[in-house]
Amino acid sequence: MEKSARIYVAGHTGLVGSAITRRLRKEGYDNLILRDEKELDLRDQGAVAGFFRENRPEYVMIAAAKVGGIVANNSYPADFIYTNLMIQSNVIHHAYAAGVKRLLFLGSSCIYPKMAPQPIKEEYLLTGPLEPTNDAYAIAKIAGVKMCQSYNRQYGTQYVAAMPTNLYGPNDNFNLETSHVLPALLRKFHEAKLAGEQKVTVWGTGTPFREFIFVDDVAEACLFLMNLEGAAFDALLDDPKAPALVNVGTGVELTIRDLALTIKEIVGFTGDLVFDSTKPDGTPRKLTDVTKIHSLGWRHRMDLREGVAETYRWYLENRSSGSH
Template sequence: MNKNSKILVVGASGMVGSAIIRKLLSLGYNNIIGTYNAHMPDSTIFTQDDSPADMPKELKLERVDLTVQAAVNSFFSDKKPEYVFLAAARVGGIHANNTYPAQFIHNNLAIQSNTIHAAYQNGVDRLLFLGSSCIYPKLAPQPMKEEHLLTGLLEPTNEPYAIAKIAGIKMCEAYNRQYGTRFMAVMPTNLYGPNDNFDLDNAHVLPALIRKFHEAKMEGKKEVVIWGTGTPKREFLYVDDMADACVFIMNLEEEITNDMFFSYPAPCFVNVGTGIDFTIMELAQHIQKVLGFEGKIVFDPSKPDGTPRKLLDVSKLRHLGWQSTIGLKTGIEKACAWYLKKKQKK
């Protein structure tokens, strides 16, 4: 990509999409289009310091219902983007995946299918599809390599979402094989950071714990109850690191992408993570300390744990020359500070 390339970020109002836009703006890209679904996003999510600001002049936002094929086709035909970051998705934690399995598979399949096909039809130079580490089997060897895809049964609690993401990967591969497109994918580990979802019914574990500990402290509670046993291990990546990795991959030289992403049957995707994991108990203790909650942590083993361990093998990406720079302690401090600042503004 050059600084004047027409770059489309699909899902600009989400945590990952807004982080990608922040990264692009910080690097001087000046022709960025972002899509959103329901409400025009606040301009502060696209700034580094979350300070009040006008919408950056380098960024144009448009409302598009990505589940409607005709709307997506019309949008691509009109805008003719050169590069596409496909960051839009319906996402959530264990509770949301268990409660809304039909919406998770239907919405994500529709978003991906419509966007990838429209990108092909309109001659997009490169597309980067954002998947999820839940694509791997529940009992996959640890750490999980790209080659472990489709080698075992999925975790039942998020199977519909995982199947949708697997379909997105395979769609990219199929279009590359048949049409010579240059569609790549990244499989991030658990993401967190600014613009995260803190709704306790739909949030992932880290933002949900931030909210739980903060509210418990404010209400003077003596304990915080957490689902499961606390023993599962998870890897966490700060979303600005993820955005940096996405831009890095999109800008890889042609020769490297040919060998790494477009040599079928080699996977067209790469894992993105830290290569380090923590138990849910350790995560909770980190957040408890940062927020200053002095009560007890209580685990409820009657609730599901999910996959026992999810650690990505990130050697492929490190070989390409990228690795994360924001550790969990620093990341939690940043995420908590962002959450508390947002709470103060309400």
């Protein structure tokens, strides 16, 4: 991407979108096209069509999505499937209609089957049943992957679908009803420490394994993929087993129990840790195979302990605002 290129970041106020925007600006991209949801409702096809006609972006990065943890996904499946299908369908199609040079669609590793072999290769997509607690969200994201592949095949577009593993970092959602496990635990331990409580209860058994990646690493991976050239990019698009689909992760996993203990230590909570086994665990293990993105030349930088500490610093500075 040329430094002066018109780049549209959909969802620039969210966790991933804000990190992508920070990274673009840091690297000297100064012609960014940004609209928040009040300025542009991405569920509105007419509004999205008009936006693309008027602004003619050359590159598009789709970080806009309705996201949440187990509670939110399980409670509002209709909202998750409708909102995400509308956002990505409108943006991908009108990017094509406007002649966008390259598009990056961000999904999630939850698109893969619940009992997929580990670590999860891109080619395992659609080889088994999904995790029931978030299948509505996953199906919407699978549709986005298939849209990218289909437009590439029919129209010769250069659309890439990147599937990050569990994200965390500055600008995360710390609302206990709608957040993911890491920010939720961070907030629970912090509030328990302030209140002088003797214990913190964690959903589930603590035995599931999860992989976490710092959001600024994902932003770097997104720019890496948008700037990938030549035979490497062609091979990514034409991969016979999983065209245009690439996992973005660390390849490192730990149990929810070990995650909770790490956060407990960083926050400085001295009470007990209790697991509520009556609550759902979700997928037992979800480790991505990152061989493909490693072979292209990208690797993550931030280790978990350092990333959690940085996220906690950000939370302490910003917790008075909104859902934080």
